[in-house]
Amino acid sequence: MSPLDIKRTDALFVPDPERVITKPYLPGDELFPDGHSRIQHVVKRILAMSDDAVAATLGLVDELFADRHRDLAAAFDEGYRIVADRIPDSDALSAERKMLVGSYFTHEYSVESAALTNPSMVPHPDQSGLGSGDTRFVMSLRAIGEGHISSIEFRSGVIDSSSNVIIDAPTNYLSKPTRQSPIYDKRAFAAKLAEIGAMNALAEGALARLPDQFTMDQLEAGLAGVDLPDDRWSTDLAAQTIRTIHWLASSNYETTFDKRSVVSDRVIYPVGPTESHGMEDARFVRFTHDDETVRYYATYTAFDGFKILPQLIETADFVSFRISTLNGARAENKGMALFPRMIGGRFAALSRNDNENNYLMFSDHVRDWNETEKIQVPDRPWELMQIGNCGSPLETEAGWLVITHGVGPMRQYSLGAILLDLSDPGRVIGHLKTPLLSPTADERNGYVPNVVYSCGSMIHGNQLVLPYGFSDIATRIALVSLDDLLSELIET
Secondary structure, three states, rough: OOOEEEEEEEEEEEEOOOOEEEEOOOOOOOEEEOOOOOHHHHHHHHHHHHHHHHHHHHHHHHHHHHHHOOHHHHHHHHHHHHHHHHHOOOOHOOHHHHHHHHHHEEEEEEEOOEEEEEEEEEEEEOOOOOOOOOOEEEEEEEEOOOHHEEEEEEEEEEOOOOOOOEEOOOOOOOOOOOEOOOEHHHHHHHHHHHHOOOHHHHHHHHHOOOOOOOHHHHHHHHOOOOOOOOOOOOOOHHHHHHHHHHHHHOOOOEEEEEOOOHHHHEOOOOOOOOHHOOEEEEEEEEEOOOOOEEEEEEEEEOOEEEEEEEEEEOOOOOOOEEEOOEEEEOOOOOOOOOOEEOOOOOEEEOOOOOOOOOEEEEEEEEOEOEEEEEEOOOOOOOOEEEEOOOOEEEEEHHHOEEEEEEOOHHHHHEEEEEEEEEOOOEEEEEOOOOOOOOOOHHHHHOOOOOOOEEOEEEEEEOOOEEEEOOOOEEEEEEEEEEHHHHHHHHHH
């Protein structure tokens, strides 16, 4: 039982299966005895339909789905384009028939049908039009849908001067971003290839043909221009190297939402190969650089169905996002969280490199991590199984406030807190004796029972605003007196 007064607010975020996006749908593409694939069979049947049947079927589809999506025609165009190369004389098709083809190769995906959990909270980039003492915020959430695939969703709201939490109601639509290939940095690209054991003569030859900053088209030209002697290279080795280079390039990308959308409409759905099975537990932080420019960073766990990797999101406005891989021997495991500013002229982060203890990391570059130092081991009964951070450290006059999680008997997760020295964050100067927050009776049941978890809190006035997910099902927001929390930490 915590000696602190924890106020659970009325804010509650529960999964809504009606919040859906459209995705291309491709059935199995195995060949049938006639030498054609299932896709080709479906296309042939659509092409055999009369014009009246096409119009009637398309009308029914529109009636069923138009009010669930802002631009159904764009979704059908996307579905059509992925199979257009299988259609004979596709240019001769009417616009209606193309749309119908696209509808058969499109499906809805409910991104939060299973859970809406593991939140992080930061001040919104737009603080205009507010009353004195009010703060507008953006909260990220882990949305879990069919197949336990995780996406990143957002909510927004205001915490007023009296610490009331007012949530902006989301609309009935979700918006997907458009994806672009970024400008790649050759140094970082080469470092990652070397780290994963793919830097060989073919890769070196391709990169040698590229400028320090290059595009995907330039990368393809560089690969095409490499001429390797046959006696040194097998076809399989060359193909594997090219696949790895493409894998790395497609794992780094940029996405942009329509500026007319609101933040709660936007969903970042996994599209890179490293995250094909989910983007988990984004820890957002409002980062102030030494020149006073502000960027929002988030570390998240990318899961491809076999292994996990920490990756980085960068944005200035929550409209355009850059997603990138991280480099370095210490860019591993779950739970990486950036400090909100440089310390001693370097980036700093917390991590759990060994899946058990809390570590401190430093780096000269936000995407390269090689140095680590263990700063905390489990030593309270409620955290003896493992510990980790619950988001980026919060700067206070008393020190860096870090909300932690600990796993105890029966795999129950509780939240705790430690205090780190401001100038030497490797030194723990306070540690709560008892959990800050544990699951209550109505928070114990869910997809994963007996869990409370957070990916980032915010300080508002004299309150710690602590959003937390419970039992991998839903999310709440709690308030804690900052003075009381710091006093308790300093005493311990």
